[in-house]
Amino acid sequence: MRSVVLTLFPPARVEPTLVLDRIYLRPPARADWADWADLREESRDFLVPWEPAWTSDALSRSAFRRRLSRYADEWNRDQGYTFFLFRRSDDAIVGGLSISNVRRGVAQSCSFGYWVGERHARRGYMSEAVLGASGFAFDALDLHRIEAACLPSNAASQGVLRRCGFRREGLARRYLRINGSWQDHILFALLREDYRRHAYRASIS
DSSP states (O other): OOSOOOSSOOSSOOOOSEEOSSEEEEOOOGGGHHHHHHHHHHTHHHHGGGSSOOOTTTTSHHHHHHHHHHHHHHHHTTSOEEEEEEETTTOOEEEEEEEEEEEOTTTOEEEEEEEEOGGGTTSSHHHHHHHHHHHIIIIISOOSEEEEEEOTTOHHHHHHHHHTTOEEEEEEEEEEEETTEEEEEEEEEEEHHHHHHHHHHHHHO
8 A cells, every 4th residue: 555645746845755874765846856957967978878868858847847747647546656866965866766657456566767867876876775665665555576677788777676686587679769769678577575585685694
């Protein structure tokens, strides 16, 4: 069962949903636009190879508001949950993580997608976020399986998933349209029982 319900995204910053060791995750708010746009713009060359093609107005205030509206609708329909990642020491935005394609019934599964600003990469923030969001997916959303997909050339993202207990399950040909072209992806998944074992091993290491 969902622990958080959003009827709309307020203009002010909202309270954290997940507080972790060095970062916290919370739904985006309108007041985040400038910091989000600045981080995305300065990280454009770093992010573009791994993402769907950016539109000409991708970082505009109006496009951001449309994003918020979509995020709120997905959240309230139990279809997806989008978070921004913030550093606890100074509240700086460092990236984002989306729980998307939530499937109920016999599947009880979802997909993870994430990004991190270039200046915040290789500091372990995303591994922390993926672990925290996995706990949210299994505990708050009561899901059974989390899926994630990476380009074969994206070694950093594959490393994040492996560190968080995800297992490689195969290769999907021309799986997603990334940066304007259909590209193969390596498929990973994490089951609830995998997460529990991984968390237990981490607690005694």
